[in-house]
Amino acid sequence: MALKIIESCVNCYACEPLCPSKAIFMGKTHFMINPRKCTECEDDYKDPQCASICPIEGAILDKLGAPINPPGSLTGIPPERMAEAMAELQAH
Numbered sequence: 001m002a003l004k005i006i007e008s009c010v011n012c013y014a015c016e017p018l019c020p021s022k023a024i025f026m027g028k029t030h031f032m033i034n035p036r037k038c039t040e041c042e043d044d045y046k047d048p049q050c051a052s053i054c055p056i057e058g059a060i061l062d063k064l065g066a067p068i069n070p071p072g073s074l075t076g077i078p079p080e081r082m083a084e085a086m087a088e089l090q091a092h
């Protein structure tokens with residue numbers, strides 16, 4: 001069982017030092033999680049430490065491929081309102 005970091009990772013380095021399993025490493029273009037090392041923090045913490053600190057919504061997926069911090073969960077902006085705001089910005 002392992003989490004996964006995807007390409008929307010902005011390489012902020014916040015998660016890497018927090019991983020109790022030393023499973024996080026810099027890949028070719030962004031940080032990645034070694035699935036053989038990741039324990040989902042189960043033995044050490046209540047929550048996955050990487051996903052708890054990651055500032056980017058959707059950058060870390062659970063073992064089923066669902067974002068642990070889904071759209072709106074960190075910004076507090078509902079996804080549909082964010083889409084409207086982006087459309088307004090692009091219209092100007």
Ligand code: SF4
Binds near residue numbers: 040
């Ligand atoms: S869930 Fe825990 S063990 Fe797995 S990569 Fe994130 S911090 Fe490391």
Ligand code: SF4
Binds near residue numbers: 009015
């Ligand atoms: S905390 Fe998130 S954005 Fe930062 S390096 Fe880790 S996965 Fe990437």
